[in-house]
Structure formats: C-alpha cells, structure tokens
C-alpha cells in the first residue's frame with residue numbers, strides 16, 4: 001500500500017513538473033513571439049518617476065471585473081509570511097505603485113536581473129500603472145517567471161478610504177488587467193497564436209497588496225468577499241528610503257531572511273538601490289539554499305501566517321501615513337510660506 005502511494009505521489013509529482021515545464025514553455029513562446037530580447041530589456045530613462053499637473057481620476061476603458069471564487073478561511077486576514085516548516089522557500093515581491101498625481105517609472109534593472117537569474121517573483125501593480133505602461137505590463141503578464149498582483153488603482157490608503165472608493169481601487173485594477181489580457185490575446189492572434197497558447201496567463205490577478213501597509217477590518221472583509229488574499233510582507237528591503245543603497249539592501253535582507261519570508265521591494269523607479277543589489281542578492285540567497293517562489297505557490301506550500309491588521313515592521317507603524325498621505329491617492333501638498341522643507345517620507 002505504502003509503495004503504491006509513493007508511486008502515485010512520484011507519478012503525480014513528475015506529471016506536475018512536466019506539465020509546469022510545458023506550460024512555462026508555451027507561455028514563454030508567447031513572450032518571445034511578441035517581443036525580441038532587445039524589446040524586453042529595460043531602457044535608459046524609463047525608471048524616472050514624475051508628477052502630473054492634476055490628479056488623473058479617470059476610470060479604465062472597461063470596468064467589467066472577472067469574478068473570483070470566495071476566499072478560503074486559510075487565506076483571510078493580512079498575510080505576513082508562510083510557515084514552511086523550515087523549508088528554505090521565499091517570495092520576492094516588487095511593487096509598481098502609481099498615485100493619481102504620479103507618472104511612475106519602470107525599473108528595468110529589477111526585471112532584467114530577475115530574468116537573467118531565472119528567479120520567480122510576484123509583482124504588485126497599480127491599476128493606473130498598468131494603463132500608463134501597457135507594453136511593459138503585457139510583457140510582465142506574459143512572462144511565466146512572474147505573477148501579477150493587484151496594488152490598487154491609485155495607491156489608495158485603505159485605512160482611510162470610504163467603502164465605495166475602496167471597491168473602486170480594487171475593481172478598476174482587476175478591470176484594467178482584463179483590458180490588457182484581451183489586448184495581449186489580440187496581439188497573439190495577429191502573430192498566429194491561439195487562445196490556447198495563452199492558457200497559462202491568468203484571466204485576473206488573484207492576489208492583492210494594501211498600499212502603505214494600511215488596512216482595516218472593513219477593507220479585509222471586502223477583499224475576502226472579492227476573493228483576493230491580502231499579501232503584505234515580513235521582510236522589507238527598505239528601498240523606498242532615498243538613502244537606501246545596494247549594500248544596505250544586501251545587509252538588510254541577508255541578516256534577517258528566514259524560511260517562508262515575503263520580501264518587499266519596488267520596481268517602479270522608487271526602489272533605491274534595488275536593481276543594483278538584486279544580482280548579488282539572488283546569488284547570495286541561492287548560496288544559502290533559498291528557492292524563489294511566486295507568492296501563490298508559497299502560500300500553497302505551507303501554512304500562511306496572518307495578522308488581523310496591516311503594518312510594515314510592527315503593528316501600528318503604518319498608521320503614521322494617514323496624517324501624511326490622507327486617502328493615499330495623491331502626494332502630500334507642499335506647505336506654503338516659510339518653514340523647513342518637509343523631509344520626504346519613505347512609504348511602501
């Protein structure tokens with residue numbers, strides 16, 4: 001009996017691995033059919049983040065949202081990390097935030113380093129960012145190394161937003177992803193590929209990350225109802241801080257990393273030193289035996305560890321952003337008149 005179970009298990013494992021490899025190959029062919037290596041590579045100047053004259057609050061071209069199944073109990077709450085029983089699995093995550101008054105960038109160094117190392121990662125992308133970077137967004141969606149999560153439409157602060165605005169921030173991002181997924185299918189058809197070639201590209205993001213590390217019980221309940229787990233983090237690179245350096249990121253991560261960690265950095269040009277740190281960081285983590293997983297695979301590989309609140313390093317520390325960013329969708333206004341220039345506040 002034991003032998004039979006083992007055989008079945010081995011067969012299932014092998015079938016799974018072979019299936020996954022075939023799937024990756026199919027999706028990789030979508031990527032390579034649509035874009036050359038030169039078109040996929042990051043370009044100088046794309047990293048820069050700018051400000052818009054007035055906030056852009058226009059909705060996506062369609063607001064139709066693909067329905068997701070309700071969230072199982074084990075994925076409810078603010079997910080911090082995963083208990084992997086000591087297995088050295090980690091999830092690298094990078095946020096691509098874009099506020100209503102922001103034109104944020106694309107940090108090609110981060111994406112290129114992940115691709116060069118074949119390192120899987122999860123990207124939490126703002127809906128408005130998806131709209132303002134359609135080609136980059138579709139490349140990331142089509143790349144089997146990456147998984148796309150929802151990072152709200154205009155980086156709203158879910159500690160402060162009214163319920164209707166919270167629902168919009170979530171739904172419009174899901175809708176914009178669907179718009180780009182349809183465009184990706186159209187481009188693929190033009191190049192002789194069929195819908196079945198795109199089968200492994202999800203129809204909708206199935207993960208969410210609260211901007212600023214801020215949430216409240218109503219926000220968590222709304223997400224659960226919409227079928228999206230709230231994936232926060234257990235280890236930060238500290239890269240929103242303009243004083244962050246590649247050396248500091250390496251030290252921060254390598255000194256603290258534990259099995260099952262969800263690590264946060266930024267790939268929208270607001271991650272200081274991340275792209276430069278990444279090649280070494282990936283090598284050093286691999287040397288220590290760590291395997292890089294997409295968040296959804298990490299969540300399935302162990303016991304998700306949830307908190308009842310959202311925060312950065314310790315409970316309550318993200319509440320400071322309420323006073324600075326208000327509803328979160330725009331940058332704080334510069335104060336008129338004399339007085340010291342406010343120091344920029346690093347916010348996730």
Ligand SMILES: [Zn+2]
Nearest residue numbers: 095097211348
């Ligand atoms: Zn963010």
